[in-house]
Each structure stands twice: as C-alpha cells, then as structure tokens.
Amino acid sequence: MRWALVKVVLAVTTMVVLVFAVPLGLVVQEQAHDRAMSHAERQSAALGPVLAITTDRTQLERAVASTQAGADGRITVHVPAGRGSSAVEIGRQRVSRADLDTATRFGRASTVVVPGGYALLQPIAVSSGSLAVVEVFVPEGDMTRGVTIAWLLLGLVGAFLVLGSVVIADRLGTRVVRPVRLLADAAHELGQGNMGVRVRETGPSELRAAAVAFNSMANQVNQLLTRERELAADLSHRLRTPLTVLRLNAASLGDGPAAEQTREAVAQLEREVDQIIRTVRARRSAYAASAAAASASAGCDAAEVIRERMGFWSALAEDQGRQVRTAGADRPVRVPLARAELVAALDAMLGNVFRHTPEGTAFAVDVHSSEDTVIILVSDAGPGIKDPDAALCRGQGDGGPGSTGLGLDIVRRVAESTGGDVAIGNSVLGGTEVRVRLALRPSISGGRQRRRRPRRWGQGREIRAADGSSRPTDGTAAPGRSPYGS
Structure with a gap:
C-alpha cells in the first residue's frame, strides 16, 4: 500500500511537471529567439537615416562600424545602382542573390537561414528612390542564449518537486500503513494467544x-x-x-x-x-x-473477596464447631489480580484448613496493606507443621495420589504473578499460618518479572493491618504432620 501510494504520486507529479515545464521551456526558447531578432532589427533600423540621406561608401562604412553588429562584421549593406551612381556592397554577403531580389521585390523584412545562424534582410528606401537591403547576421548562439540554463533550472525544479512529492507520499504512506501493520501484528499476537x-x-x-x-x-x-x-x-x-x-x-x-x-x-x-x-x-x-x-489490569477488591468467601465457608465451619475470625476486610483493598484468581487461591487455603485440621479447630483470615504490598494471612489453631519448607516443596507438582497439586501451587502462582511470594510459618493461634504477599508494584529485572522462591514466614516480625493496627507473628506450633501438602 505504501509503495502503491508512492508510485501513484510519482506518476502524477511527473505528469504535472512535464505539463508545466515543457511549455515553459518552449516559451523561454521562443523569447530568446524573439530577443535576438529584435536586436537585429534595431541594428538595421539604425542605418535607415543614413541610407535616406546618402549612399556614399565612406559614409556608409562609418555608419556600419558605429553599430554593435557592424563592428562585429555581422552587417552587410546592399545598395543597388541608381541614376548616376553605381551599386555599393559593404560587408560580407551570406545570403543568395535570389533572397535579396525577393526582399527587394516584396519590400518587407524577412529571415533567411544561413550557415551558422540566421540572416535578417531589411529593405530601406534610399535617396535615389530605390530600395537598399541591410543584411544582419544573427549567430545560432544568440538565438539560444540562456535557453540551456533555463531548461536546466526547469529540470532541477521539476526533479525537486518530484522528489519532494515522493518523500511526502512516503511519509504519508508510512503514517497510513503503520496503524495497519500494528493492527495486523496485534491480530497475529491475538491469534497466538496473547x-x-x-x-x-x-x-x-x-x-x-x-x-x-x-x-x-x-x-x-x-x-x-x-x-x-x-x-x-x-x-x-x-x-x-x-x-x-x-x-x-x-x-x-x-x-x-x-x-x-x-x-x-x-x-x-x-x-x-x-x-x-x-x-x-x-x-x-x-x-x-x-x-x-x-x-488483572483492572484488579479486584481483596477485602470484598475475603468477605464473600468467608461467608461461603462459614456454613461448614458452623457445622464443625469452628470459630472463625476475619480482620482487615472492612475497607477496600485493591490488588492487581483477577477476582477468579484470588477466589481460587483463597479457597485452596481454606480448603486445606478444613481438610487437615480436626473439627472444632479455630482459624482466621487477616488482610494487611501498605503502599506497595498486600498480605493475606490464613492461620489456624491446628497441630502445626514440622518442616514448612518441605510442605512448600510438596505443594509443587502433582502432589501424589489424591492430590491435584493445585493447593499451594495455585496460591504460589497467584502471588508470583504480582511479583509476590508465599511463606508458611507458625501462627499465634498455635497452628499453621500461610502468608501470601501480593506486590502492588512488581519488581522488574531485565524486562522480566523475577520469580521468587517460596520461603518460610519468619518469626518475630510485625505487620501492619489495613486498619492501622499491628501484631507480631511469633508463635510456636505443636509438631505434627504437614497439612499443606496439596
């Protein structure tokens, strides 16, 4: 499309330049011809008063020499013989006798082509009553003086116009084609799954x-x-x-x-x-x-999701006699995640609590936020774990028979998609605590998001809740089997 537009503009501009440049060049050439002939007519007319008074050779030679063309040897005077006088020829004759007779017979100026240029024949009446003929030679160079330069300038101007139009057409074509190319690339990427x-x-x-x-x-x-x-x-x-x-x-x-x-x-x-x-x-x-x-570009409200999912799981918790506590979910907490992603991660953690802790075990869900981080804590009062790192490792892969491998793996994937991480530690309730850190400003290294390795939630730390309160995460859990292996 771009080259098609350039070709069209090139053809149109070339035709326009030719339409205007060729006639203009011909006009310049014609003006040069007329200018040379007008100068020759003025040279011949300068001898008219002299021929009307006298036909004396000496006087005529002096008059011819006083003109520019005569000084250059380009004027010839032909005076016919009259009563009591002989014919006079001054200068070099370049035309034939027949051309002179024709000019004398018709009595008007004429132009004759001669070797090296043109000859202007101008009849002038002399004192004897006959007609003398003044021959002025006009070289070919005078007829085309300035024409070559004019054609060259016209050619340069025309080439500049054509080149300029091609450049403008190319820029215009690029402006038109670039969005089309971007649209095609986007359609290709969309077809590949982006x-x-x-x-x-x-x-x-x-x-x-x-x-x-x-x-x-x-x-x-x-x-x-x-x-x-x-x-x-x-x-x-x-x-x-x-x-x-x-x-x-x-x-x-x-x-x-x-x-x-x-x-x-x-x-x-x-x-x-x-x-x-x-x-x-x-x-x-x-x-x-x-x-x-x-x-995720739009994100979701983590507090609203936590309230909704806690309402979903509260019925089962009531049947099993579990005490449930939620903190920090009373005000909006925006996170860069799709709602379905956060729901899946939260359900995975709550499902593990119900699956791997005895009935009647209390649990809590807290959400804490800062300028660049949101932390979701799911803690229980269960038997706790021996090796949190091993539990995190077992959360990867398939998880063995009876496990989809989508428990902590879902949580880890959701956290790492924001640049955050997952950690397992001991809760203040005496059992296990899963900490999910969601980064609001993902760290970028080398143009790609750095994948964090899940790590254990350390003891002695203090985190700040969305309501401004803070609490330590210290606690020692009783040893037992890992409840988060799937």
Missing part, C-alpha cells in the same frame, strides 16, 4: 474505527475466556466443598468393611474430580496467563 494485546487508536478515522473494533473484539474474547476460566475454577469450588464434607462424614463412620468401602469410594471420587480439574486447567493453560494479565 489476550492482553491491544491496538492504539491512531491514524485516519477509518483506521481508528478498525482499531476500536479490534479492541472491542479482543475484550469480548478475553471476557469469554475469563468466563470459561471462572467456570473451571467454580467447578473446583463446587466439587471440593461437598467432597470435603463427604470425606469428613465418611471418617466418622468408624471401623468396618462398609465404612472402609465408603472411604475408599470417597477417595476414588476425589481422585477422579482432581483429574477432571487437572484436565480442564491444562486445556486452558495456553490462555490463562494472558487472560489473567488482561483481567
């Missing part, structure tokens, strides 16, 4: 309209993928909670073949559900990162 790509609405109105339509389409596609992803996450939420209740109920059946078969069936069902969840997430893994990045 859901966060958008096009700047620049350029002509038609291209701006195309960019608006593309961005609207990308937003619609992103929303559709986000809805599918939320449905997949919702499938996990809907299935895990009933399975947790079913597993706890099966554990209370006591001993016996029927109870053992029930527990095995529940475990098998849980494995099958885990496999389904793994399959659904694997099929959407190609779109997850870009969709999450696009959704």
